[in-house]
Amino acid sequence: MSEDIFRIIYKSKAAHPAEVMLGQGHVATLLATARRRNQAAAVTGVLVYTGLGFFQVLEGPRPAVQPIFESILVDRRHHTLAVIEMDVAVERRFSGWSMGFLGITRELDDRLNRTGLGAAGGPEPQDQLLRRTLLLLVDSPISMPWLGASGALDDGLGPALARRV
Numbered sequence: 001m002s003e004d005i006f007r008i009i010y011k012s013k014a015a016h017p018a019e020v021m022l023g024q025g026h027v028a029t030l031l032a033t034a035r036r037r038n039q040a041a042a043v044t045g046v047l048v049y050t051g052l053g054f055f056q057v058l059e060g061p062r063p064a065v066q067p068i069f070e071s072i073l074v075d076r077r078h079h080t081l082a083v084i085e086m087d088v089a090v091e092r093r094f095s096g097w098s099m100g101f102l103g104i105t106r107e108l109d110d111r112l113n114r115t116g117l118g119a120a121g122g123p124e125p126q127d128q129l130l131r132r133t134l135l136l137l138v139d140s141p142i143s144m145p146w147l148g149a150s151g152a153l154d155d156g157l158g159p160a161l162a163r164r165v
Contacts, residue, residue: 006062007089008069011055012078018051018104026077031101031112039098043068046100049108054078059092 014021021027027049038044043060056072058065073081094100101112 003061005059005089005092006065007057007059007085007087007093008065008083009055009057009085010069010072010081010083011053012081013053014049014051015077015079021049021077022108027103028112030075030077031099034099036098037068041065041068044092044094044097044099046094046097046102048102049104051104057094059089059094062088 016024016026031047034047038058038060041060041064043058043064045057045059048055058068101109103109103112
């Protein structure tokens with residue numbers, strides 16, 4: 001029997017404005033590190049950067065996901081982290097993506113998804129990754145109330161994803 005897939009979904013606020021997060025390479029560095037670490041640990045997922053904050057899905061074996069999440073908790077590039085879902089999942093939603101990325105523009109996605117993907121970088125086009133991320137939000141009984149909350153508007157997730165559809 002295969003090992004259960006453990007999934008954590010969270011949102012957080014960026015520590016700096018978008019000009020700093022992007023201009024100083026914080027987001028690019030974060031992605032490169034996540035992709036290397038996740039690929040080595042058989043963890044998959046997606047990171048959404050809204051310009052105001054982050055939304056991330058991590059999925060894989062619990063012994064691999066938990067230490068990664070613990071390191072995320074102390075990362076100073078964000079704050080006010082809120083867990084949306086933490087549970088065993090039936091299947092991976094982002095199989096093959098060591099860490100997919102959706103940003104504030106298609107151009108940003110293209111630039112950051114071209115580098116550091118590795119063997120498990122991305123089996124599908126960005127449009128499919130966006131749809132998969134949106135479906136995860138809508139399908140999750142835990143995330144759906146959160147999606148409609150004012151917090152989703154405050155951190156830019158709702159508008160950022162809506163602009164991309």
